[in-house]
Amino acid sequence: MTAKGAGAVPKGTTQAAATGGGQPTIISIAERAGVSIASVSRVLNGIGARPATVDKVERAAAELGYVPNAVARSLKDGRTRQLTFAMPDIGNPVYVAMVRAIQSVAKAAGYRLLLHSTDAVAEDELAVLHSLGDRTSDGLILCPIRITDAHVDALRSASGPVVVIGSLPSGVPVDSVRADSVEGVALAVRHLYETGRRRIAFVNGPADTVPGHKRGEGFRKALADCGLVYDPELVVHTDFGIESGAAAAESLLDLKPDAVFGANDQLALGAARALHARGLRIPEDVAVAGMDDSVLAQAGWPPLTSVDLGSTERGRRAAELLLQRLDTPEAPGSTSENPTPRTTTAPPRLVVRASTGRAASDS
Amino acid sequence: MTAKGAGAVPKGTTQAAATGGGQPTIISIAERAGVSIASVSRVLNGIGARPATVDKVERAAAELGYVPNAVARSLKDGRTRQLTFAMPDIGNPVYVAMVRAIQSVAKAAGYRLLLHSTDAVAEDELAVLHSLGDRTSDGLILCPIRITDAHVDALRSASGPVVVIGSLPSGVPVDSVRADSVEGVALAVRHLYETGRRRIAFVNGPADTVPGHKRGEGFRKALADCGLVYDPELVVHTDFGIESGAAAAESLLDLKPDAVFGANDQLALGAARALHARGLRIPEDVAVAGMDDSVLAQAGWPPLTSVDLGSTERGRRAAELLLQRLDTPEAPGSTSENPTPRTTTAPPRLVVRASTGRAASDS
DNA sequence: CTGAAAGCGCTAACAG
DNA sequence: CTGTTAGCGCTTTCAG
16 A cells, blocks of 8 residues: 555655565565666566666665566466376375476476375366366366266366376377376286286276276286186276275185286285285285385385386376477467377386295296 | 457457457456456456346356456465475375375365475475565475574575474474474384383484484483483484385394384385395384384385374474464564464374284293 | 556456 | 456566
């Protein structure tokens, strides 16, 4: 209220804006340096000015402890230099890996990272997508676990650049980075087969999620490739989580599998716990393998063989794709439509550890 | 460029701003609805208006798919509804727990969360502190692992509300939430003592970090309280991390401890690995306990006894403290100085699991 | 080289 | 109830 019309006050009073309660602005600096705000802006942005002016401005800015107001700048040039990453659960090491990778790329490019934990709630994901329109961030990396029609619609009409980590139905004009679950599963199954396992149980995640579905499909295929028969009894669907894995494995053990494969490390670890509890030895009696190769894989004993589906890599690529979109002003085509979507697939990698050594009967 | 002076154009052309390439604004809506931007603003903010007007505006807004520009709003009312959380390493489960808690509180209060991984680099922490001045977020939760004089200075002159998770030297006018490491360590040591352990080895983190120091101090004190002598040989400092823990424990095993206590779960897990590798049984031969009670504690075998230092609780409280500061316009005292800092301490909690069962010789 | 002035999108007086 | 207008802080023509 006091600082009214301060912009026009040429008196070097260092008072109005400087004391006006808030942060110093270019106005405070202009007053203090006795120049116009335009000059201040120029100096601060390294645009030509007379040495004397530069000096006065820089001195004033330093004395005042000036920090440019990012919000004002954003309003002016329409970009916030913020990226949003929305994933189901920050408690899952897989997403943590993505966050790390994304944060790292973003930081290097001068972007901040806004985090959203959606708890895999579709509504939340849609809300995030919708809120892209509020211009709070320049782009979004979305990692949905289920993809509904509503997602596709929202993706179609997104009001800003989006990159999806996950498998999108074809035809959706959005960049995406996917994992090769099928090949990943095959890697593990083949490895188990080659180390002498023939009765491989599979503890899978929820069947109605994209990853759950793909992994199940991959498992079937992989068994066939190895010439093993698919026994539905040896496959269980459950929630991701150690407890769930333990419970599920518990029920499978009566079927005397010689290997348990978990659709992620938590599940595998749960299975390992069930085995330990029954006094079964890993890997002598039963081999155990997981997926994701998260920190958890090395936490247990024996260390867990696991398939790295490239979370870090996917995060990195997603961030890079997004940044590319941001740097490319606009497709020459229609109004921000027709982005000619790009898709990459991160290759899986098998990390063999002690949990899948040879079977006792095999040695 | 085309949309120049659009604000003054009263013609209901629905053209200028609506087609101007970008997102719809209140101007587009005003044009389409044939009312003034002020009316649009009022309707959109639920302030009184004639039903007919309300209707026209809402219809126009819906048709245009209008989403308010958060940046513009921020510039206007000086708040972004964003919070920043800066911690050393998002890869550490402890910080993940904090992120979760903070995100949850923030979300409930309508705030977004901005994440910064500082890699425990002091410069980065200071930069974050300094960047508070750019008004990108309304407040900061900082979790430094070391606290230098520079930190204290920066904290003193912070240009916005800050809450520190960690132990601050007294006299720094900043809210903080701390863990009670000393009592936490005591909980574990006492438990080990009570279950028959007498030669307790301690794998600690870096001595020059606040947590490392406090835990070391706590360990000494706890031993004394149990009437055990402090044997410097049984204490090792190393980096946090499973590998480090394994290596460190390795070197301690020759000293025949009957328990190994890790300053965090990773360290304890590393120790467990070393024990397994030597064929020692947990807990029959050697008990193992860790700290933080992270997800890792339940990942291994046997499940790890661990002291929960309340990461989640600390995150929650920090967020709440920060939000309180934000809701409280200003201390009646001087210009945002003298915030009469508040400090809370989260109580530690011992979680007993199988890794610290009774010793074989004791049964 | 420098100053005046026009906005970026929105809210909040202040007049009608 | 509604329209006009003045900014929030900054960048950027456009004239000097």
